[in-house]
Amino acid sequence: MGAPFETTRPQPKTTTPHHLSQYLSLIQQYMNVFRLDNAIFLAERCVAEFPTDATALYWLCFAYYRAGQLSRAQHLLSKAAHLTPQLLYLSAQCSYELKEYARAEDALLHDCRHQFKQQQSSSSQGHTFEEWILQTTPCPIPNGAAGLALLGDIFRKSNRTQRAIQYYQMSLQLDPFLWSSFQALTDLGVTVDVPTVFGVSQTTTAAAATKTPLQPPSPGLTPIHQNTTTTMEEETPSHTTVVLRRARQVANRGYYPPSPETPSLSTVTRSMRYLQGLGEAEPRSLFLEDEKGDVQTILQTLATMGQAYQELSHYQCQACLDTFKQLPLSHQNTSWVLHQQGKAYLELNEFTAAQRCLEHMKHLEPGRLEGLELLSTVYWHQKKEVDLASLAQHVVAWDKRSPQAWCVVGNCFSLQKDHEAALSFFKRSLQLDPDFTYTHTLCGYEYMANEDFEPAMACFRQAIRTNERHYNAWYGLGCIYHRQEKYDLAEYHFERACQIHPTSSILRCNWGISQHANGKAYQALETLAEASRLDPGNPQARFQRATIYSALHRPQEAALELEKVRDAAPREATVHFCLGKVYKRLGRLDDAMKCFLAAMDLDPKDSQMIKSAMDKLDNPDIDEETMIPF
Amino acid sequence: MGAPFETTRPQPKTTTPHHLSQYLSLIQQYMNVFRLDNAIFLAERCVAEFPTDATALYWLCFAYYRAGQLSRAQHLLSKAAHLTPQLLYLSAQCSYELKEYARAEDALLHDCRHQFKQQQSSSSQGHTFEEWILQTTPCPIPNGAAGLALLGDIFRKSNRTQRAIQYYQMSLQLDPFLWSSFQALTDLGVTVDVPTVFGVSQTTTAAAATKTPLQPPSPGLTPIHQNTTTTMEEETPSHTTVVLRRARQVANRGYYPPSPETPSLSTVTRSMRYLQGLGEAEPRSLFLEDEKGDVQTILQTLATMGQAYQELSHYQCQACLDTFKQLPLSHQNTSWVLHQQGKAYLELNEFTAAQRCLEHMKHLEPGRLEGLELLSTVYWHQKKEVDLASLAQHVVAWDKRSPQAWCVVGNCFSLQKDHEAALSFFKRSLQLDPDFTYTHTLCGYEYMANEDFEPAMACFRQAIRTNERHYNAWYGLGCIYHRQEKYDLAEYHFERACQIHPTSSILRCNWGISQHANGKAYQALETLAEASRLDPGNPQARFQRATIYSALHRPQEAALELEKVRDAAPREATVHFCLGKVYKRLGRLDDAMKCFLAAMDLDPKDSQMIKSAMDKLDNPDIDEETMIPF
CATH class of the missing domain: 1.25.40.10 (Tetratricopeptide repeat domain)
Incomplete structure (x- = not known):
């Protein structure tokens, strides 16, 4: 039995034995049908036979990753003699999820920085590292735009907001479909030029744009904004064309490398047929089509949604609602859009409309827990105890391990003025996700209701730590400082809240009151005039x-x-x-x-x-x- | 801005808009680079536009699945009007992981049963449902062999062992690479004919087979075994050829449908080049090769490992060690093989050799926690307190959430005779995985050391519930009954232990002692003679x-x-x-x-x-x- 092996010993350096490709084909097939145990077993055998093969190593580590064994994948990658970009990216992803941000950053940037230094010494160009990344083709960061977006996430999580913004912007410049980067930028308070980013001609969105002009963000919040505009403007002449060309490249040719695999064309066709119902139908021609098609339909949808999302982020709630109405009905009737609309109505204090949107969202997708914490707040404001109790049952039944579930339950007890119980459920919500900003704020208000100002302030500060743009927490701090007669601090915190939510009459009114209390009567008069104008x-x-x-x-x-x-x-x-x-x-x-x-x-x-x-x-x-x- | 959408409204029935394929291409690319957030966002938009497209629905649900939102995927699938086999399989996988076994079974079998009944009424063949499944081409179960293996898992988890065995056998018959099914069968005590299953000619493994004849299992443990043998024997004439043909089909053509995707051939080539180091190398020809190659190398490896694994399962430890030595060194030097070898040496009470294997395993892959609980037992027997304490630190540092970690820590305190501490750590191990048999047994022995017989017996029974073939727990129960002078019960439990581990002299010796105590002096003399012969x-x-x-x-x-x-x-x-x-x-x-x-x-x-x-x-x-x- 020993004999057959003698002749098939691994010969990685000279020719690649055919059974390596068979191993890889099998491993991928088992991954596709969720048989991770079998995929891992075969991948371990494959790596044992072909220890220097990058594809085999990728599949083994990817299988470990899928099976939740991140440290194991990370360790295996750290021992490899040479890492391809794909392996570096996987390593960074593992480290990121393990919250080892420095290590994740190093995996993505180490080789690039080295390359950059070498090029700098040979040519004396005065480019920054980031300029060099954007100008080099192909992008020297592993997985290009995805690598840049992951760097954005890494910097964001490690509280390097300015760099995060820079890298999100770079990723969006290379791939206009990276909605997650757009959303992150918007959430961080950066004003993105929506038509430019999504390559939609200015005229198409002009109506919306002139109707709802985006206010420039306050300097303190978006330090990098000017920088962006400059970069974008340099390309203005043919910018739309450039974005569209990039978008087509991403969508049609495959910008990101597909998982390493070995299917022949016939396999792909077969799988398509299979998916449409066990080989009955003919293979759908679209899957073998070339890149004739256009990407503008998708980009147009993203641009409209992006416009609305950004308007909501600037609390231009009515504009946001108007923009969403420009979407085709098929998109309006989705839980994501209904969630945003519900949030907009809630910000406008239109509780009935907010309730309608969020209940419709819940009806469409009962398993979607994001947004249900807002519905619970709507019920709370309306004092609808029965609806709130029934919602609490719903969320706990769907997912006991979600932060939303215990946030809703907490609100339920808050409405019944049982502050102790409310606080204990809010704390459970925060145990499940310490970054769930909304619960931090609700905790703060619960302590305030008890006149327990010290812990209330700690909660508001935690909320701001997790999301600097959560105006509710700035407002809560302002209220406490005002009650403590620390008017200068109250003024500062109300001002921050107003910078984030410039259209809120109530916030501005409070700011004015604290300005007056702080001895600035004439400034207060102006602030209150603006508050009066807003509503x-x-x-x-x-x-x-x-x-x-x-x-x-x-x-x-x-x-x-x-x-x-x-x-x-x-x-x-x-x-x-x-x-x-x-x-x-x-x-x-x-x-x-x-x-x-x-x-x-x-x-x-x-x-x-x-x-x-x-x-x-x-x-x-x-x-x-x-x-x-x- | 509304205008562009009017012309591109979804027309799923007549022609497929090109941007559907672009959506799908994008979604898959983002999945490949772990950008689940972006993939989910785009998939939601895609499903909104193409609500009847099965591929779009698949990707959305798969993205939810990957993001851990199983209930959400399951709910979405439950609402779909028509489910393709691929969607049914995904639905079954979600239900299985949510421990909703009846629902998982229904997703895989409902349509099949219906189809079977229709065929039965038209033709009057006397096939059973399972025979019909095996004889129908293509296999009517979603994802064929993988679907059958998943059914095996479902039946196993819902304590329908006989059906589990039947479906594992069927899956292995359709796909000889399904090692996970082979392992499950072996773990359930079924004797599998290794050369037959892996399509390796009898002569190749003859040496090993005659040297270490597999004992037929006791009837109580493997009720289905005769059934298997019959099915296999019917095919004997050209069996090897049949298996090889199947194996080639699986490995080369792609038996399982790949994830639905849209890469062109050039994309695949590009990705390969990318993986090997950013487009420097030429695309590796092997990935475009046709199916000339052979699968025997892989099957031979599986057969040898399968032989060894089955020998170990029957506690033919020396035979198992001999079989492993037939593997090429590249395979011998892997953590999986070292783990099995360590277990074999431990069963032989050769602690030094067991320690060498398991420490080598730990050195090769420090992040592999499976098997380290055995190393802790080896140290325990050798009273190596320092090594055991250092091992405990190691496992806890690697993964606090693994059952192995706290099992090792418990052993550490057990060696120091701190039974209370040991028990509390063992319980933490069981909180993390209530099915971790080994810890149940160790708990039992810890209670025994305290002369706390009632809880000890409860632990041993839990161990048996999670794994009926865990002889250690049967032995523990026998010891307690013997001490309680319930000799007939002691005799029964020692006998069960001996059936599982027929080569253990110590188990048989205890059986003989209880037979004697139970008044069966002559049977006891025979049992003890056999024990003496064994060692x-x-x-x-x-x-x-x-x-x-x-x-x-x-x-x-x-x-x-x-x-x-x-x-x-x-x-x-x-x-x-x-x-x-x-x-x-x-x-x-x-x-x-x-x-x-x-x-x-x-x-x-x-x-x-x-x-x-x-x-x-x-x-x-x-x-x-x-x-x-x-």
């Missing part, structure tokens, strides 16, 4: 302006503001009362008396205070400055 | 025979056995003492005195008892029957 239906902004005018001894302007507030909210006793006091200062005693009577009529329980004011109507003012906010 | 170096079997002869008042035969024991173990005081007493009964008082003196010399601490026997040498015997076992 003319928000009486709080005008009321606060009236308070400031009154404090500045400008009762005329205070009266003007309060009159507008009264017209908008005629049943608010406090407004009438305050207006009465202002009229008194202006000497309009009859008007003042009418206001006090209206206030008394609307709010009999405060009658004592109002009566006292009426009694003192003829006495001079002493304490008008301190007005009671409603 | 002539084991003095316990002969000593027990002497005990029985003495109890049967046959001192002559008792003396003969004891003399042999004395010659083998001349420094055992008890043997001399017992021999002295037997000589006394035979009237050989001088010889008796010599024996007593020798015993006194070897074991001064029992001198009082020996002295008393010497004093009573001239008195007649009263209590010889009760002899002290050593």
